[in-house]
Amino acid sequence: MTDDPQSPTGRPVPAWFTDAKFGIFVHWGAYSVPAWAEPTGELGATDPEVWFAHNPYAEWYWNTSQIEGSPAWEHHRAVYGGRPYDDFLDLWRAESFDPGDWADLFARAGARYVVPTTKHHDGIALWDAPGTGTRNTVHRGPRRDLVADLAGAVRARGLRFGVYYSGGLDWYAGRRAVIRHEDRIDDYGRPHEAAYAAYALRQVRDLIDRYRPDVLWNDIGWPDLGMADLPGMFAGYYAAVPEGVVNDRWDGAHADYLTSEYQANRQNETAAAWENCRGVGLSFGYNRNEGPEDLLDTAGAVRLLVDVVSRGGNLLLNVGPKADGTLPEEQRAVLEGIASWMTHHAAAVHATRPLEPGDAVPGGETADGEGPPWVRWTRDDRHAYAFVAGAPGGEAVLKVRPGLLDPATAARLDGGPVSAAAVSDGVRVASPWLDAPLPAAVRFSLASPG
Numbered sequence: 135m136t137d138d139p140q141s142p143t144g145r146p147v148p149a150w151f152t153d154a155k156f157g158i159f160v161h162w163g164a165y166s167v168p169a170w171a172e173p174t175g176e177l178g179a180t181d182p183e184v185w186f187a188h189n190p191y192a193e194w195y196w197n198t199s200q201i202e203g204s205p206a207w208e209h210h211r212a213v214y215g216g217r218p219y220d221d222f223l224d225l226w227r228a229e230s231f232d233p234g235d236w237a238d239l240f241a242r243a244g245a246r247y248v249v250p251t252t253k254h255h256d257g258i259a260l261w262d263a264p265g266t267g268t269r270n271t272v273h274r275g276p277r278r279d280l281v282a283d284l285a286g287a288v289r290a291r292g293l294r295f296g297v298y299y300s301g302g303l304d305w306y307a308g309r310r311a312v313i314r315h316e317d318r319i320d321d322y323g324r325p326h327e328a329a330y331a332a333y334a335l336r337q338v339r340d341l342i343d344r345y346r347p348d349v350l351w352n353d354i355g356w357p358d359l360g361m362a363d364l365p366g367m368f369a370g371y372y373a374a375v376p377e378g379v380v381n382d383r384w385d386g387a388h389a390d391y392l393t394s395e396y397q398a399n400r401q402n403e404t405a406a407a408w409e410n411c412r413g414v415g416l417s418f419g420y421n422r423n424e425g426p427e428d429l430l431d432t433a434g435a436v437r438l439l440v441d442v443v444s445r446g447g448n449l450l451l452n453v454g455p456k457a458d459g460t461l462p463e464e465q466r467a468v469l470e471g472i473a474s475w476m477t478h479h480a481a482a483v484h485a486t487r488p489l490e491p492g493d494a495v496p497g498g499e500t501a502d503g504e505g506p507p508w509v510r511w512t513r514d515d516r517h518a519y520a521f522v523a524g525a526p527g528g529e530a531v532l533k534v535r536p537g538l539l540d541p542a543t544a545a546r547l548d549g550g551p552v553s554a555a556a557v558s559d560g561v562r563v564a565s566p567w568l569d570a571p572l573p574a575a576v577r578f579s580l581a582s583p584g
């Protein structure tokens with residue numbers, strides 16, 4: 135483990151990951167039955183004092199519904215009579231789950247990897263996990279190995295498959311501690327006992343042995359008494375999955391790449407390899423209370439993806455399936471919108487890299503078309519791609535370093551007309567496609583490829 139934030143471990147990150155640019159996160163669990171939270175706001179932009187009692191993360195239902203007086207606590211009493219949370223495991227049928235349909239959509243949307251929850255904070259496993267007895271989806275509820283089903287469908291379409299595991303929090307195997315804001319002093323009631331550390335290690339090793347996940351996406355750190363196990367566990371992982379990648383939420387033990395979440399930990403977005411994760415809405419688990427105002431629309435999701443990629447990161451965009459296994463229509467529509475956009479723009483996204491500092495100037499936000507056009511850049515060995523949105527009248531002057539672009543090769547816009555002319559501080563581009571909220575990519579040839 136080096137202390138270089140640019141390359142946290144010195145191990146070169148496998149090219150498949152940095153070329154992938156776009157992955158799909160899937161938070162699906164017993165919490166998808168109530169599917170109830172208050173859409174209060176984004177992590178990192180919401181008052182932490184109210185976060186836990188008004189948690190917008192629907193996958194936190196067990197915790198939020200036990201905070202006396204919280205709206206979730208009222209809801210759980212009013213609608214479910216305060217019944218035990220584990221009843222939701224038996225109510226979770228997944229009767230319409232069609233992993234091939236999900237994988238088709240994810241592939242069309244241009245995602246290159248898929249990471250489903252295998253055990254979230256509620257401790258319920260989506261496979262026949264060791265130590266869980268019947269508290270898993272093989273023995274109860276769906277009565278399926280959901281991890282295997284999704285892994286098979288995703289890999290059949292050439293996408294990589296990773297696993298999310300909540301190593302640091304387990305409200306069942308751990309201390310069953312309800313977390314309130316004031317509990318942050320007590321490390322949020324995280325379990326650190328040796329028995330839990332052994333339990334978690336056994337489960338992650340089982341995930342590696344059974345599914346050879348391409349990504350090990352741990353969350354909330356790792357139990358103190360289990361930290362000594364990690365170097366051996368990672369060595370075993372890389373031996374089993376030579377191109378595997380490990381995220382950074384192991385309490386500093388190891389990281390192939392760094393992560394941010396909504397607006398939280400964005401300082402990590404300067405690393406050589408990094409990934410921003412968020413939901414289509416304000417929650418990872420499906421939240422029936424979210425309205426259109428809480429969700430990214432297609433243009434917002436595409437601008438987020440392009441902005442992240444232009445800065446050298448990956449976007450891990452989450453969908454929260456309903457308990458029956460269908461994807462919420464409003465979330466499906468965003469992925470379908472991205473899929474349609476990708477038919478013209480995949481080459482400007484996948485396997486690209488940022489321009490060198492000083493090569494071009496990104497443009498500001500233009501949510502309503504005011505101010506400068508929204509501009510982001512990517513490049514590959516031979517081309518530079520300028521993504522433009524909200525350019526008034528479809529015209530924009532793109533500020534680029536003189537000599538960067540080959541003036542002899544015409545600019546190109548996949549699927550539409552574009553004109554480009556050199557001007558004193560860059561290049562002026564014009565196309566009817568450039569004034570839309572959805573970015574369009576203008577392709578230029580580089581004067582010096584490579």
Ligand SMILES: C[C@@H]1N[C@H](CNC(=O)CCc2c[nH]c3ccccc23)[C@@H](O)[C@H](O)[C@@H]1O
Nearest residue numbers: 191193353354382383393394395398399418
């Ligand atoms: C993907 C989501 N992760 C949540 C936990 N989130 C965090 O701990 C955010 C803090 C964070 C962001 N980047 C990091 C890098 C290293 C350590 C912590 C963080 C979960 O609580 C939530 O339910 C969902 O699974």
